Amino acid sequence: MSSSHCNAIVLFFIAFLLGGIISVSHAQLSSTFYDETCPNVTSIIRGVIDNALLSDSRIGASLLRLHFHDCFVNGCDGSILLNNSDTIDSEKEAARNNNSVRGFGVVDDIKTALESACPGIVSCADILTIAAEESVSAAGGPSWTVLLGRRDGTTANRTGADISLPSAIDTLDTLKSVFLAVGLNTTDLVSLSGAHTFGRAQCLTFSGRLYNFNNTGNPDDTLNTTYLETLQGICPQNGTGTDLTNLDLTTLDTFDNNYFSNLQLENGLLQTDQELFSTTGADTIDIVNSFSSDQSAFFASFVESMLKMGNISVLTGSEGEVRLNCGIVNTDSSGSESYLHSSIETRDDAEYKYAI
Numbered sequence: 001m002s003s004s005h006c007n008a009i010v011l012f013f014i015a016f017l018l019g020g021i022i023s024v025s026h027a028q029l030s031s032t033f034y035d036e037t038c039p040n041v042t043s044i045i046r047g048v049i050d051n052a053l054l055s056d057s058r059i060g061a062s063l064l065r066l067h068f069h070d071c072f073v074n075g076c077d078g079s080i081l082l083n084n085s086d087t088i089d090s091e092k093e094a095a096r097n098n099n100s101v102r103g104f105g106v107v108d109d110i111k112t113a114l115e116s117a118c119p120g121i122v123s124c125a126d127i128l129t130i131a132a133e134e135s136v137s138a139a140g141g142p143s144w145t146v147l148l149g150r151r152d153g154t155t156a157n158r159t160g161a162d163i164s165l166p167s168a169i170d171t172l173d174t175l176k177s178v179f180l181a182v183g184l185n186t187t188d189l190v191s192l193s194g195a196h197t198f199g200r201a202q203c204l205t206f207s208g209r210l211y212n213f214n215n216t217g218n219p220d221d222t223l224n225t226t227y228l229e230t231l232q233g234i235c236p237q238n239g240t241g242t243d244l245t246n247l248d249l250t251t252l253d254t255f256d257n258n259y260f261s262n263l264q265l266e267n268g269l270l271q272t273d274q275e276l277f278s279t280t281g282a283d284t285i286d287i288v289n290s291f292s293s294d295q296s297a298f299f300a301s302f303v304e305s306m307l308k309m310g311n312i313s314v315l316t317g318s319e320g321e322v323r324l325n326c327g328i329v330n331t332d333s334s335g336s337e338s339y340l341h342s343s344i345e346t347r348d349d350a351e352y353k354y355a356i
């Protein structure tokens with residue numbers, strides 16, 4: 001073989017390899033990603049959720065929130081599931097997550113079931129994506145085709161969680177910019193806030209509205225006075241702040257558009273909920289009104305926004321890894337106990353601080 005032939009062959013292979021690398025780094029999410037490798041992934045996840053719902057009617061809401069808090073911090077990479085280790089400052093313990101986000105045990109149960117059915121295949125980031133969709137549909141909301149093929153990150157970003165997650169006392173302008181920072185617009189902000197149609201919140205996340213709002217000496221005047229009295233009964237002025245109430249006072253565990261009709265009656269629980277309707281002159285008011293009058297418009301918009309949220313900075317192809325245990329990166333060689341310290345799950349009996 002002549003040397004020029006040889007060179008041509010070598011060049012061909014280099015081009016082939018580069019092409020492979022380029023196409024891998026440009027890999028896209030796809031609805032059929034697990035069709036060959038784990039065809040039952042959705043029904044396996046749904047089975048674990050349905051079982052968990054039997055003893056915890058709140059768990060679907062908690063799983064949806066985990067996906068949201070995952071995607072807003074370093075993208076949808078499963079980073080919120082990582083426990084502390086020698087090298088990881090978990091996102092779980094970031095101010096807006098600590099003693100607040102929950103559902104890790106159910107995610108671990110899902111992972112165990114999937115490792116048994118199709119070992120090493122389904123990423124923890126995709127588990128959160130599918131669990132969010134299945135939780136919404138199990139609660140009476142829309143179901144939709146999710147895109148899959150996310151890979152799991154190998155780091156967590158606690159500082160990122162402090163910066164990127166919204167607070168329940170943010171102004172509407174701040175909420176808009178927090179969402180815009182991850183590519184979500186004002187319509188996405190309103191439709192995704194509709195997730196507060198189910199689940200619970202602790203008193204400390206809205207008690208600033210009940211007695212001395214914004215140092216006025218009075219309650220928030222955009223809070224319905226009947227609802228105010230109910231909430232004052234649930235959250236005494238100098239209480240622990242950890243008592244729970246429903247985010248949607250009308251249909252607590254159902255995914256519907258009542259969240260929006262609540263806002264029209266000043267029955268939004270969080271300050272950030274009510275601001276969508278009660279901020280003078282805001283462009284969100286019309287969107288609230290349209291979702292309140294048309295549930296299918298809300299559902300269609302919610303699905304579109306969930307697909308956008310699920311696309312934020314995803315790792316694909318050979319980036320990251322498929323974690324075998326959602327709480328630890330595969331390469332973590334630190335002591336077996338080290339990642340167990342400061343494991344977090346919401347507890348009813350604890351007193352703690354939570355930064356709203």
Ligand code: HEM
Pocket residue numbers: 058060061062063064065068099100101102166167168169175192193195196198199200201202203205247270272356
């Ligand atoms: C717009 C900005 C948002 C703020 C300020 C906010 C804030 C909060 C707060 C303070 C809680 C109660 C946490 C606790 O008491 O421990 C909560 C619960 C919840 N959030 Fe949001 N949230 C926002 C957007 C979203 C989005 C975009 C989603 C999902 C798409 C979502 C889903 C949920 C769910 C389902 C719950 C109930 C969780 C449970 O019961 O475990 N939230 N949120």
Ligand SMILES: *[C@@H]1O[C@H](CO)[C@@H](O)[C@H](O)[C@H]1NC(C)=O
Pocket residue numbers: 027028029030147304307308311
């Ligand atoms: C999400 O990303 C995929 C590629 O990974 C793309 O095909 C799709 O259009 C994106 N969807 C949205 C809603 O951004």
Ligand SMILES: *[C@@H]1O[C@H](CO)[C@@H](O)[C@H](O)[C@H]1NC(C)=O
Pocket residue numbers: 039040043117
């Ligand atoms: C998928 O689940 C069905 C029952 O729901 C079962 O018959 C089938 O064997 C499962 N397939 C795989 C590949 O596990």
Ligand SMILES: *[C@@H]1O[C@H](CO)[C@@H](O)[C@H](O)[C@H]1NC(C)=O
Pocket residue numbers: 074155157159160161163164
């Ligand atoms: C953590 O998140 C912040 C805020 O989004 C970002 O600026 C920073 O680059 C992230 N750090 C890492 C290591 O990903």
Ligand SMILES: *[C@@H]1O[C@H](CO)[C@@H](O)[C@H](O)[C@H]1NC(C)=O
Pocket residue numbers: 214
């Ligand atoms: C709280 O009070 C400050 C200063 O009085 C004011 O600028 C701000 O708009 C108030 N915030 C709300 C949500 O009413």
Ligand SMILES: *[C@@H]1O[C@H](CO)[C@@H](O)[C@H](O)[C@H]1NC(C)=O
Pocket residue numbers: 237238
């Ligand atoms: C709550 O505590 C403050 C001081 O921390 C006190 O002034 C107020 O009277 C207390 N309120 C009730 C209802 O106990």
Ligand SMILES: *[C@@H]1O[C@H](CO)[C@@H](O)[C@H](O)[C@H]1NC(C)=O
Pocket residue numbers: 224225226227264265266267
């Ligand atoms: C307060 O809420 C009740 C229903 O919970 C409703 O009938 C009433 O109209 C609301 N008030 C205002 C000012 O929206």
Ligand SMILES: *[C@@H]1O[C@H](CO)[C@@H](O)[C@H](O)[C@H]1NC(C)=O
Pocket residue numbers: 185186187188304305308
């Ligand atoms: C916001 O994003 C949605 C998709 O989630 C899109 O349909 C809509 O046109 C966008 N709105 C604006 C004002 O860009």
Ligand SMILES: *[C@@H]1O[C@H](CO)[C@@H](O)[C@H](O)[C@H]1NC(C)=O
Pocket residue numbers: 083092104105325327328339340343344345
């Ligand atoms: C990670 O922490 C959770 C609680 O947040 C705990 O249930 C789980 O067992 C831990 N996982 C590992 C691998 O240590």
Ligand SMILES: *[C@@H]1O[C@H](CO)[C@@H](O)[C@H](O)[C@H]1NC(C)=O
Pocket residue numbers: 093094098099344350351352353
């Ligand atoms: C998270 O909450 C736990 C329990 O209240 C507390 O011990 C821990 O210090 C908190 N973590 C951080 C980083 O504040």
